Amino acid sequence: MIPPAFDYARPASVDEAVRVLADAGEEAKVLAGGQSLLPLLRLRLAFPELVVDVGRIPGLRGVREDGNTLVIGAMTTHHDVIHDPLVRRHAGLLASATATVADPAVRHRGTLGGSLAHADPAGDLPAVVLALDGELVAQGPRGRRTLPARDFFVDYLQSALEPDELLVEVRVPKADGWGFHYEKFHQVAQSWATVGVAVLVRRDDGHIAEARVGLTNMGSTPLRASETEDALSGAGDAAAVTRAAEAAAEGTRPSQDVSASPEYREHLARVLTRRAVLAAAGMG
Amino acid sequence: MTHISVKVDGTTYEDDVEPRLLLVHYLRDRLGLTGTPIGCDTSNCGACTVELDGVSVKSCSVLAVQADGGEVTTVEGLAQDGELSALQRAFHEKHALQCGYCTPGMLMAARDLLREHPHPTSEEIRHALEGNLCRCTGYQNIVRAVQAASEQEVPA
Incomplete structure (x- = not known):
């Protein structure tokens, strides 16, 4: 279908983008790679008066180190995240999960910042950044502020960004030495996750010392399976992991849609958590 | 405007x-x-x-x-001076199309793959084409065609 008519701005800097957004109020949408926004426009599910294309702003793409933190520019494409040597070395979970997003052509355009700001609970990367204990840096007329991932995702398709703020950076602590795995269930290769589970584990002397489990599509925001995380501490074999994974759906509120019932999603969360933890811990 | x-x-x-x-x-x-x-x-x-x-x-x-x-x-833009590219020729020779509707997209996605992985396995070809659907389900010959092109000197 043909998108509804809108005005178009292509600011040359973050400051200019923020000014344009502040002037437009609630009626503007930010266009990053467009791989979520354009389908919404084509289906006429969004009617922005103004589309602000931040695709040409210099300095928003690329990955750098800041001590023990990786700083990923919001406009870094999925393709670039997957192939970036720093991401592969220090945040392998992000690289491997990003490789499961959609398909190669979408990954050439789609961006990390765009998919986080879109805040779709069925998107893969929100749960991954939540599991990585990442932080999101927003710039607005009042300057920059840093939000922990757990405060960034507010509700279905709703982030904590103000209408005049632009997501500029994603910061993730280096997870050197942690085992990782992203396990997702979806119906066809390039479709959204019915449920996904992002796992990081730190091993110590054959046991799991610490685990972090992020859940995709188990509620209106990405979630951490904190009961399972607690139960995994000290787990030394597959039986202990299986017991801990039984709690993976505790406290979740998965939705009902054409792909799955809430009960089926809870089942998937338990099964996929077990598989992901075993793979991450090398116990599979 | x-x-x-x-x-x-x-x-x-x-x-x-x-x-x-x-x-x-x-x-x-x-x-x-x-x-x-x-x-x-x-x-x-x-x-x-x-x-x-x-x-x-x-x-x-x-x-x-x-x-x-x-x-x-x-x-x-793939054919040069009326000459099909090696990839297009391979699609022709391996009968990699039935109705042909998906073919332009398949060619462009396969070109991309061959640039990054000049000699892909059939598994890699299938992954690279996961965003391209063939409603005739002619995937076997499409994968064969991409493989055949990858054996050429100038594949795409």
Whole structure:
């Protein structure tokens, strides 16, 4: 279908983008790679008066180190995240999960910042950044502020960004030495996750010392399976992991849609958590 | 209206377009390059895949204004002086199409793969083409054709 008519701005800097957004109020949408926004426009599910294309702003793409933190520019494409040597070395979970997003052509355009700001609970990367204990840096007329991932995702398709703020950076602590795995269930290769589970584990002397489990599509925001995380501490074999994974759906509120019932999603969360933890811990 | 300048299959075009115009509609309706079909209109099928600045994109998911200043290659730009590329020839020889609707997108996605992995396994080919659907389910011969092209000196 043909998108509804809108005005178009292509600011040359973050400051200019923020000014344009502040002037437009609630009626503007930010266009990053467009791989979520354009389908919404084509289906006429969004009617922005103004589309602000931040695709040409210099300095928003690329990955750098800041001590023990990786700083990923919001406009870094999925393709670039997957192939970036720093991401592969220090945040392998992000690289491997990003490789499961959609398909190669979408990954050439789609961006990390765009998919986080879109805040779709069925998107893969929100749960991954939540599991990585990442932080999101927003710039607005009042300057920059840093939000922990757990405060960034507010509700279905709703982030904590103000209408005049632009997501500029994603910061993730280096997870050197942690085992990782992203396990997702979806119906066809390039479709959204019915449920996904992002796992990081730190091993110590054959046991799991610490685990972090992020859940995709188990509620209106990405979630951490904190009961399972607690139960995994000290787990030394597959039986202990299986017991801990039984709690993976505790406290979740998965939705009902054409792909799955809430009960089926809870089942998937338990099964996929077990598989992901075993793979991450090398116990599979 | 927004003014754009785009190079498509070697020719530079200057146009005033509505910001909401999709790249695929620009190519087909404005430039008459109907070799790029519209399949699903939902980003799923990959039939409208073209190259934008050297990488494959779904042209139903790119605005024409986003291609401003860029370079687009469509399936119509693959043959040189009437000579099919090795990849196109391989699709012909391996009977990699039935109705042919998905073929332009398959060719553009496969070109992308062969640039990154000149000698892919059949598994890698299947993964690389996961965003391209063939409703005739002619996948076996498509994978064979990409493999055959990868054995050529200048595959894509």
